[in-house]
Amino acid sequence: MSQRPPLCIGLSLAITWLTGNGWRRPDSCVEAIHASSFYTAIARRAEAACLDFLFRPDTLYLDTRVLARSPGFSSLDPTVLLSAIAASTTRIGLVTTAATTFNPPYVVARQLQSLDWISQGRAGWNVVTALDGNGNFGDAPMPPSKARYDKALEFTDVVQRLWRSYPRDALVVDRATGRYADTARVRPIDHRGPYFSVQGPLNLPAHGAGRIPLFQAGASAWGRDFAARVADAVFAAAPDLDACAELRQDLRSRAAAHGRRPDDIRVLPGLSLYLGRTASEARDLYEATHADTDQACRLDYLARMLGIDVRQFAPDQPLTRAMLGEPVTTLRSQTHADLLRRLVEREQPTVQELLRRPETGGSAHWRVVGTADDALREILAWADAGAADGFIALPGGSAGSLDLFLDELMPRLVARGRFRREYAGATLAAHLGIPPEN
Ligand SMILES: Cc1cc2nc3c(=O)[nH]c(=O)nc-3n(C[C@H](O)[C@H](O)[C@H](O)COP(=O)(O)O)c2cc1C
Known part of the structure; x- marks a missing residue:
């Protein structure tokens, strides 16, 4: 057994295996993606493999350019969906996404606490500052990334204080005396801050003794600082081992600077898995999935992220750092802009090559195109190099990749002593190893 x-x-339940041309496969079941049964069937299989959690990213807008060609992020509300999944599972953690830029914190605190009750302590909150969608919440323009994190910090603090405002043991429930609750223990939070005024207390007791784990994603300097203060886990966009090792080291140092233990923050890169029984089957799957990429969309994305129109260069001309000019400050995601720039600086791809890369389609995740054994080797290499504490699986291309992940890759990790055979606890905090007092 490994030490x-x-x-x-x-x-991830972001149905990543249906993106690109994946949904067009005859066996994709894409018609079922708005039925909870589609997800509960997957959830039961993930629980049988003893995974720590299901993770549902989310956005609050519809990109019709994406929708014309794939399901994209048009989806069920994640917290409602995970509540349905909670009823069909007993152990697996359920991480929902709620944006701090648009929602009121009282509502989010109540939704998360409700999910924690419904799932008996299995809720987690993926705290996002959102990429877009301001038009659905008024007339204000999208705030820049840094301002969104300032608001997120206050939002998260309010939510956590609301969770503590009505502790479970304030419930007396004494039928003989008629005393239902010790209201001296249920206290307002009386918050007045730059972004929110919230009186409290929450109108729902906390489910458990432990707290609801927090996840985060953006990796700009201010995103990292936010994560280092509050996150138990980070969903990292990291295309290669070096990028992830740098991020993990930096987050651990920042966590320590905020008085936390470095191990309190777990770095979990997204892992795109295009899996086949053979390496060539996997390569064919990858090629077929991305055969019809929308070039116009990609050129627009590059212009926004790099600040240049690459159409001015010949398709076979390598791009260099000098051609990029000054780094762009983007409203949406500094993480994705920085990773794209890093890719150009490191690899100097031609325009043609760059347009074929998943990074120009908005994804900058670690990717394995191969067999379950290839994926096993990569995962162990990243973990042993101190680049990651685990990963969030993003099966790609077809449901076959999901099957191979659950049925072939997971048992190999268990056999190597790198993953549990059975659940030891029943809450998400327990699965993540978060001590009760933390
Ligand atoms: C890997 C990754 C996943 C993200 N997932 C979501 C999401 O599901 N929903 C959302 O609204 N924003 C999501 N975001 C956006 C972040 O919450 C954040 O708003 C954005 O990345 C800007 O922060 P940054 O400048 O630090 O990148 C994600 C960002 C990254 C990097």
Whole structure:
């Protein structure tokens, strides 16, 4: 048995295996994606593999350019969906997404606490500052990334204080005396801050003794600082081992600077898995999935992220750092802009090559195109190099990749002593190894 800490492994329910041409496969079941049964069937299989959690990213807008060609992010509300999944599962953690830029904190605190009750302590909150969608919440323009994190910090603090405002043991429930609750223990939070005024207390008791784990994603300097203060886990966009190792080291140092233990923050890169029974089957799957990429969309994305129109260069001309000019400050995601720039600086791809890369389609995740054994080797290499504490699986291309992840890759990780055979606890905090007092 390995002495190394076991990996922390989640599965994204963002139906990544239906993106690109994946949904066009005859067996994709794409017609079922708005039925909860589609997800509960996957959730039960993920729970049978003892995964730490299911993870549902979310946005609050509809990109019709994406919708014309794929399901994209048009989806069920994640917290409602995970509540349905909670009823069909007993152990697996359920991480929902709620944006701090648009929602009121009282509503989010109540939704998360409700999910924690419905799932008996299995809720997690992926705290996002959102990429777009301001038009659905009024007339204000989208605030820049840094301002969104300032608001997120206050939002998160309010939510956590609301969770503590009505502790479970304030419930007396004494039928003999008629005393239902010790209201001296249920206190307002009386918050007045730059962004929110919230009186409290929450109108729902906390479910458990432990708290609801927080996840985060953006990796700009201010995104990292936010994560270092509050996050238990970070969903990292990291295309290569070096990028992830740098991020993990930096987050651990920042966490320590905020008085936390470095191990309090778990770095979980997204892992795109295009899996086949053979390496060539996997390569064919990858090629077929991305055969019809929308060039116009990609050129627009590059212009926004790099600040240049690459159409001015010949398709076979390598791009260099000098051609990029000054780094762009983007409203949406500094993480994705920085990763794209890093890719050009490191690899100097031609325009043609760059347009074929998943990074120009908005994804900058670690990717394995190969067999379950290839994926196993990569995962162990990243973990052993200190680049990751685990990963969030993003199966790609077809449901076959999801099957191979659950049926072939997970048992190999268990056999190597790098993942649990059975659940030891029943809450998400327990799966992540968060001590009760933390
Ligand atoms: C890997 C990754 C995943 C993200 N997932 C979501 C999401 O599901 N929903 C959302 O509204 N924003 C999401 N975001 C956006 C972030 O919450 C944040 O608003 C954005 O990245 C800007 O922060 P940054 O400048 O630090 O990148 C994600 C960002 C990254 C990097």
